[in-house]
């Protein structure tokens with residue numbers, strides 16, 4: 001549905017060059033929700049602006065839907081080796097709706113007219129436009145606000161109007177650039193569930209740009225993690241959450257789960273993490289369909305280890321359990337070895353946070 005290959009974009013400033021996109025490649029499947037997460041300045045907004053040619057990448061290739069590949073060369077868009085026409089670029093943009101953090105509504109127009117605005121000059125008559133606007137108002141549950149002005153709406157309601165406007169001409173793709181970043185948690189939840197509903201019911205493909213992992217976790221199928229203009233890690237949301245590889249992904253995961261926060265909790269509560277000689281402080285992560293409690297009980301029985309629970313966290317992600325515990329593992333040396341092997345075999349990933357079996361350097 002969306003395929004991006006080797007996209008590059010550098011801004012030339014007086015103070016020096018800023019590489020906003022550095023060899024960015026990814027694919028978004030039709031009908032999926034693709035998250036792009038990164039801290040401020042990572043290049044996320046540049047990426048969405050490049051996707052619909054609001055900004056021209058210096059080089060690379062973009063293919064949208066069944067369309068031909070748009071090849072960017074020296075900051076120019078070409079198709080089949082010739083310059084892309086203005087008409088072709090407009091057609092490409094019409095297939096991509098966009099929503100932003102700051103809503104971008106026209107304050108002097110009513111909700112109804114804001115949504116009708118992009119439908120003007122599209123060959124539809126008044127009646128058709130009216131019918132479509134009411135459909136859209138219904139879709140975003142704002143039929144009772146048709147005649148009010150944006151200033152009379154809450155942030156969440158404004159974003160609903162923006163979504164209706166973005167979808168007015170039935171684009172198969174919606175790009176969302178920090179659409180929930182200015183909203184309180186309740187409004188954020190309502191907008192995310194609306195986006196998910198639009199994705200499920202209408203099959204709209206969504207590219208979701210955000211700096212919040214909770215947003216990705218809530219509705220994305222896959223996620224790309226961006227840093228300094230590059231995608232440093234990409235994958236299924238569950239896989240990234242259960243086993244982040246890049247340092248920055250680990251930080252994002254930590255920011256949105258108790259399990260990830262355990263390191264800092266342990267650092268802040270030294271007494272929590274105190275272990276005696278021969279003991280180990282471990283983090284056990286339950287992967288895939290593993291039923292944690294059962295495995296722990298049988299591990300204790302079969303191998304003679306003892307596990308003293310300190311912290312636990314569990315949740316459901318993409319319909320699968322994700323969670324783990326931090327605890328103190330103890331027992332005879334050979335039991336501990338056996339116990340750890342047993343856990344690994346039964347899809348419990350065992351990470352040693354502190355190992356009391358070896359002498360600590362420098363002493364505590």
Ligand SMILES: Nc1ncnc2c1ncn2[C@@H]1O[C@H](COP(=O)(O)OP(=O)(O)O)[C@@H](O)[C@H]1O
Pocket residue numbers: 011012013018019020038039040041042043044045046047
């Ligand atoms: N129009 C521009 N002119 C110059 N530099 C820009 C422009 N747009 C973005 N940048 C720079 O590119 C980098 C990426 O910015 P941006 O894509 O907005 O990141 P993000 O959306 O992840 O916060 C930043 O260093 C930013 O300062």
Ligand SMILES: [Mg+2]
Pocket residue numbers: 044045046
């Ligand atoms: Mg941005």
